Amino acid sequence: MNRNFSALFRSIVLALCLTPVAAWAEEPPGATPVTGVETGHPLTAEALYLLLLAEIAGARGEIQVSVEAYTQLARRTHDPLIARRATEIALFARNTPLAIEAARIWSEAEPQSEEARRVLAGVLASSGGERLDEIQIELARILANDSEQLEQNLLGLNRALARLQNKETVRAIVNRLTEPYLNEPAAHFARAQASAGAGDDRSALASIGKALELRPYWEPASIVKAQILIQLGSIGEANQVLAELVEKEPGNANVRLAYARSLVSAHNLSEARKQFQILLDASPGDRDMLFAVALVSFQLGDLETAANLFEQTLLAGHPEADGIRLNLGNIAERRGDDTTALRWYRAVGPGRHHVDAQLRVAFILARAGQTEEARLHLKAIAADENGRKRAVIAEAALLRDAERHGEAFEVLETALKDHPDDPDLLYEAAMIAERLDRVDLMEDRLLKLIALQPDHAHAYNALGYSLADRGLRLDEAQTLIEKALALQPNDPFILDSMGWVRFRLNDLDGALAHLERAYGIRSDPEIAAHLGEVLWALDRKDEARRMWDTALAEHPDNTALSDTVKRFPAQ
Numbered sequence: 001m002n003r004n005f006s007a008l009f010r011s012i013v014l015a016l017c018l019t020p021v022a023a024w025a026e027e028p029p030g031a032t033p034v035t036g037v038e039t040g041h042p043l044t045a046e047a048l049y050l051l052l053l054a055e056i057a058g059a060r061g062e063i064q065v066s067v068e069a070y071t072q073l074a075r076r077t078h079d080p081l082i083a084r085r086a087t088e089i090a091l092f093a094r095n096t097p098l099a100i101e102a103a104r105i106w107s108e109a110e111p112q113s114e115e116a117r118r119v120l121a122g123v124l125a126s127s128g129g130e131r132l133d134e135i136q137i138e139l140a141r142i143l144a145n146d147s148e149q150l151e152q153n154l155l156g157l158n159r160a161l162a163r164l165q166n167k168e169t170v171r172a173i174v175n176r177l178t179e180p181y182l183n184e185p186a187a188h189f190a191r192a193q194a195s196a197g198a199g200d201d202r203s204a205l206a207s208i209g210k211a212l213e214l215r216p217y218w219e220p221a222s223i224v225k226a227q228i229l230i231q232l233g234s235i236g237e238a239n240q241v242l243a244e245l246v247e248k249e250p251g252n253a254n255v256r257l258a259y260a261r262s263l264v265s266a267h268n269l270s271e272a273r274k275q276f277q278i279l280l281d282a283s284p285g286d287r288d289m290l291f292a293v294a295l296v297s298f299q300l301g302d303l304e305t306a307a308n309l310f311e312q313t314l315l316a317g318h319p320e321a322d323g324i325r326l327n328l329g330n331i332a333e334r335r336g337d338d339t340t341a342l343r344w345y346r347a348v349g350p351g352r353h354h355v356d357a358q359l360r361v362a363f364i365l366a367r368a369g370q371t372e373e374a375r376l377h378l379k380a381i382a383a384d385e386n387g388r389k390r391a392v393i394a395e396a397a398l399l400r401d402a403e404r405h406g407e408a409f410e411v412l413e414t415a416l417k418d419h420p421d422d423p424d425l426l427y428e429a430a431m432i433a434e435r436l437d438r439v440d441l442m443e444d445r446l447l448k449l450i451a452l453q454p455d456h457a458h459a460y461n462a463l464g465y466s467l468a469d470r471g472l473r474l475d476e477a478q479t480l481i482e483k484a485l486a487l488q489p490n491d492p493f494i495l496d497s498m499g500w501v502r503f504r505l506n507d508l509d510g511a512l513a514h515l516e517r518a519y520g521i522r523s524d525p526e527i528a529a530h531l532g533e534v535l536w537a538l539d540r541k542d543e544a545r546r547m548w549d550t551a552l553a554e555h556p557d558n559t560a561l562s563d564t565v566k567r568f569p570a571q
Contacts, residue, residue, distance in 0.1 A: 063093040071098045080110035099123045117142045121160050154186035158193045167198040185215040223258045235266040269300050287316035307331045322353040338364050355387035359394050366398045405435045457487035461494045468501035492522035525555035529564035
C-alpha cells in the first residue's frame with residue numbers, strides 16, 4: 001500500500017470513528033465517543049473492504065455483521081482506534097464475547113490508556129463473573145498506574161463491577177483491591193458501597209465512618225452515612241449528621257436537599273419544608289423545589305400554600321403534571337369545592353394517575369346523589385385492565401355507602417366468579433357480608449383468604465372482631481385476634497379488637513390497656529367509642545363522657561360513635 005493510500009485510509013477511519021454508533025439506532029450503554037487516534041499501520045485493500053463492510057452493515061441495521069467485521073479488522077491491525085471502535089459496536093450489539101476480545105486488543109495496543117483498562121474491566125464484569133481473575137488484574141493495574149486519578153478510580157470500583165450478580169463477590173473484590181490504599185478515604189467509601197450492595201448495612205456504616213475519620217465532613221461520605229442510618233432506622237442520627245454538615249456548608253444545595261429529604265423520612269415536615277423553602281428561595285422558579293415545598297405543605301394541611309405552589313409547578317412544566325393535577329383535585333375536594341375538584345380530576349390523562357383520578361370523580365358523583373352516573377363512570381374505568389378490580393371495589397363501596405349492601409355484595413360476588421382467589425375481592429366481599437349480618441358468608445370468605453395468605457393480619461382481625469362484637473365463640477375470636485396482633489403488633493385497629501374481645505370476656509383491665517394503646521396511636525372515633533364504654537364499665541363515667549364528647553366534636557357524623565353514646569344516660 002503506498003503512502004497516499006495509507007493517508008486516505010487513515011482519514012476514512014478517523015471520519016467513521018468520529019461518527020457515533022448512536023447514529024445507527026440508539027446510544028450503546030456505557031459507550032464513549034471516539035476521539036482522533038491515528039493509525040500508522042499500512043493496511044491492505046482487504047482491510048479497507050472490512051472497514052467499509054462494517055460501517056455499511058451497521059448503517060443498515062445488520063449490527064452483528066458490523067461487529068464481526070470490525071473485530072476481524074482489530075485482530076489483523078491491532079490498532080487502538082479500530083479496536084476501540086470494535087469494542088463500542090460490540091457493546092452496542094450486546095455481544096459480550098467479542099466486546100471482551102476487542103477491549104483486550106485495545107488495552108494491549110494502547111497500554112498507557114486507563115480508559116481502555118476501565119472498559120475492559122467493565123466488559124469482563126458484564127460477562128457474569130466468569131473471568132474474575134482478569135477483572136481484578138485490570139482494576140488493580142488501573143489503581144496502581146495512575147496516582148493522580150486514584151481517588152476517582154477507587155470511587156469507580158463499584159460501578160465497574162456493577163454487572164456482577166453476586167454482590168458478596170463484588171464486596172470481596174473491592175476489599176481486596178482497596179487493601180493497599182486504606183490511608184485513602186475513597187477506599188473506605190468504596191468498601192461501604194460494596195457492603196451496602198451486599199445488604200450488610202452495619203459493615204457499610206463502619207466503613208463510611210472510617211472514611212469520615214480520614215476526611216471529616218466529606219460531603220459524599222456524610223450523605224451516604226445518613227442514608228445508611230435511615231436504612232437502619234436511626235433517622236434522628238441521620239438528621240444530626242446532615243444538620244452538622246448543613247451548618248458547616250450552608251450554601252451547599254446538595255447537602256441541604258439530602259437533609260430536607262431525611263427530615264421527611266423522620267416525619268419532621270415543618271422543618272423539612274423550611275429547608276426546601278431555603279432551596280427554593282435560592283433558586284426561584286426551580287420546578288423540583290416548587291414541587292417539594294408544595295407537597296410538604298399539602299402533607300402539613302396548609303392547603304392554600306400547597307395549591308398555589310402546585311399551580312406554579314404546573315406552569316413551570318414539571319414532568320409529574322398529572323400527579324400535581326390529582327393533588328389539586330384532592331385539595332379542592334377537601335375544601336368542599338367539588339366543581340373545581342372534578343375539573344382537575346378530569347384533566348388527568350392516561351397513565352399511572354388516571355385510575356385514581358377517575359375513582360375520585362365517581363365518589364364525587366355519588367356524594368352528590370348521582371350513584372348510577374357514578375357506577376357508569378366506574379364501568380368505563382373497568383374497561384382498562386389496570387383499573388378493573390379497583391373499579392369493582394369502588395362500585396361496591398359506593399353501593400355500601402348508599403346502604404345498598406345486597407347490590408354491593410352481588411357486584412363483588414360476580415367479580416369473584418372470574419377471580420375466585422383474589423385476596424382483595426374476598427376481603428371486601430367478607431366485609432359486605434358482615435354488614436348484611438351473614439356471618440356464615442363472611443367467615444367462608446375470610447377463611448378462604450387466610451388459606452391463600454396465612455399472614456393476612458386483617459383477615460384474622462376482621463373475623464375475630466366480628467365474632468367478638470356479636471358475643472360468639474369468644475375464645476376462638478381472641479385466638480384469631482392474637483394471631484393478627486402477632487403479625488402486626490402496633491396496628492391500632494387490631495389493638496382495638498383485642499381490647500374489645502377482652503371487654504366481652506369481662507377482662508376490663510386488659511381491655512383498657514389495649515384500647516388506651518390503640519387510641520394513643522390513632523384517635524379513631526370507633527376506638528373512642530369502645531374506650532369510653534370500657535371506662536364506663538369501670539365506673540369512670542366522667543372520663544368516658546369526656547372521651548366521647550371530644551371524639552364527637554371531631555367526628556360528629558360517625559354513626560358507630562353516636563350510637564354508642566346514645567346507649568348511655570346523659571349526666
